[in-house]
Amino acid sequence: MLRRVELEVRHLRALCAIADTGSVHKAARQLGMTQPSLTTQLRRIEQAVGGQLFARERTGSVPTPLGRFVLCRARPLVAEMTALVSEARAAANRAGGEYLRIGSTGSPAVPGWLRRLRARFPEADTTFHMDASAQTLLRMVVANQLDAVFVHEVEGSPLQIPDGLEMYVLVEREPQFVALSATHPLASRAVLSLGELADERWMVDPAADGEWTGLRRVFTEAGINPRVVHGDNLAAADLVAAGEVVAPCQPTAPARPGRIVRPLLGDPLAVRLLLATRGTASGGDPGTAPVIEPAALLADLQASYREVAWASDTYRYWYQQHDGGQSLPFTVVA
Template sequence: MELEVRHLRALCAIADTGSVRKAALQLGMTQPSLTTQLRRIEGAVGGLLFTRGQTGSRPTPLGHTVLLRARPIVAEMAALVTAARNAAVGAGGERLRVGSVGSRVVTGWLRRIHARFPDADITIHIEVSANTLLQLLATNQLDVAFVQETEGFPLAVPAGVERRVLTAREPKFVALAAGHPAAGRPVVKLAELADESWIVDPTADHEWAALCRAFAATGLDPRLIHVRDNTTAADLVASGEAVRPCQPTAEPAPGTVVRPLHGDPLTAELSLAARACALPLPELDALFTDLEAAYEEAATRSPAYQSWLDARGTALFRG
């Protein structure tokens, strides 16, 4: 087996994230595929490159030696690709690479961006993990990204990446079956859902940990089930088999309702992230203004969120 740049990139990702699972997510691979690839690389170099334990994956002395040579190669290749893309853009117009966590806000934001920059080549990259989006920004694979940070679980913000806060404390709501006994109430207490199975996405940053912390604060111990597919998750909620946390702007799936949680035990900070000086300030200001407008549009379409805002006399974008 001959080592290729993609193999070196995989080794750097494992070293940078400290985890084969996180590296696979960053690289857009499955964990088993990356594990198999790592074994083949180790077979090719003739030794163990990482030790695996409960604390993650750490380079061995041989791994450090290989990484010392791999990093410059990966960096040079990234620079070459970036230069080539920039040259292509220079010949054909402006390019804007947008990233975002999944949200109803994305459609309205993109519509406004296209209207503002009609001649630009605009691409969108959707990720469950905000940490992955920040890494893509740091490595010049994205220009700007809409991210969220779960309260109490700070994001790993790379050096040179800056964030502009959209709203400091967005509440998480809960989606449950329309026939659920709590569905008729305007606000639902966690204790009312203590016996339910809660759906969490294992690839979402800290979603599982935040939910466990919220229940622990009330002395409850929920049943958690990991589901990555949104269609399956929606069907499970509609059938009454489970409930799931959701964004307040989320549109209820057929057979479900979205309700606020009493006391707002789950919240997140929403922000626009970009590399420092990567975009001209007027352009960044415009993208942020469009994001604000798109978020407000999505919020006004959610009766549950509007009721939550009205009950508190809270204006959007003021924490």
């Protein structure tokens, strides 16, 4: 029954996502789908209701009068059905055993985090959700769709923290590096400045909260007006290796064929790494508490972060040049 409910809610959620983002492409990325799949789904929904729901205009996908009517009915249904599925699953989990639902904006530390959590609680049903938007993940914790999330907060673009969350700092200030082609003329340099990359095409992910805002701020401060390409991180990896773009990246980013990672002079770009959990005083059902305490979640995340940080030659070199710049020392983790 829940699977059928989820299918219907997914159709309605797709319509809401297209309306909210103004683009089938952006909505597909938000929903974790390909654009052709979402386009096909939209056509099926339109056939079912008997009319066009969105019109393609210069500003993007705009709801038709029929689309506005459907959306007015869809939004409250999506909210109610999402809550129903979440509460039903929570009840099933409580009856069926231990569970843990975690999410992340994406980090090389996530696989190690999952590995440690499963080792710590092998009997627990552990699920994982990834989203480029930290705000979306925080809202999912408040809505009891996730128990804890690992998110990035871009310096100068603070997240809007919903009520009812407890926040824990993993790293107060993580410098952001730049990824460029291994054949780039500056590839042999150990450290690069923004000025040296002023004429490059920079790729940023518009779905990542604060990424473009933070990058634009440091460009403005440096008096630079770069060319910008919008795309997701998967597309960025291929385009960087091909020499088409450069892109900001995490210092823990692993080596990839054709791509190198370098620190930026003066560390103008930075993020704060946070763990968010639902607060015990948030008024929720105490029976929905996950199997693991925040302290254990944070300890396993810290160990996983140290592991990938130590494995990165570039990040380890950077740390050795900066005394006391991090809240987490780089140590070898067994």
